[in-house]
Amino acid sequence: MIVAKRKPFDEIMQLIKGYKKVLVVGCGTCVAVCLAGGEKEVAVLTTELDMGRKLVNNPVQLGSITLERQCDREYLAQLDGMVKDYDALISMACGVGIQFLAERFPDTPVFPAVDTTGLAVNQDVGWYEERCRSCGRCVLGLTGGICPVTMCAKGLYNGPCGGTNKGSCEINADQPCAWFNIYERLKAQGRLDCILEVQPPQEWKDTTPRTLVQPGYTKPEKAKV
Amino acid sequence: MRLNYPHNVKIILVPCTGKVDVIHMLTAIQKGADGVYCVGCLEGTCHYNAGNLRCRERVNHVRSLLQEVGLEPDRVRMYNLSSGEGPTFAAYATEMTEHIQKLGPNPLKKKSVAK
Numbered sequence: 001m002i003v004a005k006r007k008p009f010d011e012i013m014q015l016i017k018g019y020k021k022v023l024v025v026g027c028g029t030c031v032a033v034c035l036a037g038g039e040k041e042v043a044v045l046t047t048e049l050d051m052g053r054k055l056v057n058n059p060v061q062l063g064s065i066t067l068e069r070q071c072d073r074e075y076l077a078q079l080d081g082m083v084k085d086y087d088a089l090i091s092m093a094c095g096v097g098i099q100f101l102a103e104r105f106p107d108t109p110v111f112p113a114v115d116t117t118g119l120a121v122n123q124d125v126g127w128y129e130e131r132c133r134s135c136g137r138c139v140l141g142l143t144g145g146i147c148p149v150t151m152c153a154k155g156l157y158n159g160p161c162g163g164t165n166k167g168s169c170e171i172n173a174d175q176p177c178a179w180f181n182i183y184e185r186l187k188a189q190g191r192l193d194c195i196l197e198v199q200p201p202q203e204w205k206d207t208t209p210r211t212l213v214q215p216g217y218t219k220p221e222k223a224k225v
Numbered sequence: 226m227r228l229n230y231p232h233n234v235k236i237i238l239v240p241c242t243g244k245v246d247v248i249h250m251l252t253a254i255q256k257g258a259d260g261v262y263c264v265g266c267l268e269g270t271c272h273y274n275a276g277n278l279r280c281r282e283r284v285n286h287v288r289s290l291l292q293e294v295g296l297e298p299d300r301v302r303m304y305n306l307s308s309g310e311g312p313t314f315a316a317y318a319t320e321m322t323e324h325i326q327k328l329g330p331n332p333l334k335k336k337s338v339a340k
Binding site: 008009010040043044047048050051052054055056 | 246247248251252254255290293294295296332333
């Protein structure tokens with residue numbers, strides 16, 4: 001799931017300083033599950049902004065709405081009639097949702113209220129740990145299901161480096177060495193041969209914005225001739 | 226036991242302080258309450274194991290939110306007692322009222338809404 005963190009209040013206040021009518025738009029999918037930008041967090045931010053602006057004698061008219069998803073046109077369409085009533089929008093979605101919102105309403109300034117931090121697992125309520133950097137070339141089949149790009153501080157496809165220290169990473173004793181764990185797991189599974197082959201470096205093409213069309217979803221009638 | 230406590234304390238009953246959410250306390254302050262306090266069971270004796278501990282976390286969070294906004298964090302507090310401690314309940318109500326009176330009224334009460 002995509003995980004995000006609420007931006008500091010002062011930063012959000014600064015972003016909307018000059019605007020008098022602001023709509024706070026939440027997203028009901030990933031950021032709602034990770035407790036950063038769903039309906040509840042929209043309510044808290046709206047209340048905070050209302051109080052904060054009144055206290056500095058610069059009251060703001062606030063609206064709030066939480067869409068099912070901000071990364072889908074069909075849900076953004078709900079805002080079509082509303083946005084004209086506001087000077088600015090605050091999006092509490094991930095970076096993807098914020099950009100799609102800004103794209104749909106190019107005449108209205110859109111401000112982020114969260115910092116998108118990554119793709120993470122839920123360890124407990126409110127506790128998330130990153131597991132994937134969406135690098136575009138998954139090697140988990142060879143590394144015993146442990147991602148060296150995310151879990152290794154250097155993101156090495158071929159590790160470990162010289163900094164591995166009895167299971168810990170050189171950056172921090174509390175940070176496990178991903179390659180130590182990969183070795184241990186593969187050894188237990190009798191698959192150490194998986195990491196003997198040298199993996200090629202990351203493709204540069206995967207570091208530019210990618211577009212994905214799933215098999216069976218191409219539209220031949222729209223193909224450029 | 227007929228105990229007196231300040232009449233300006235409005236009690237909102239919840240099944241457990243674990244039910245009290247950040248937005249409940251924040252909205253009370255936004256709407257002009259001078260202070261909000263949650264009275265939960267003694268720590269370690271929660272019938273639902275950790276309801277009062279959850280509430281304490283949320284109270285602390287609301288305090289940090291108020292600080293960010295520019296209000297006194299101490300307008301929101303957490304108290305703990307057992308259900309048999311009526312006099313303590315009245316004492317906490319008096320303590321909180323005196324404390325809030327020292328802080329003065331909620332500054333949001335005077336502020337007008339946006340036009």
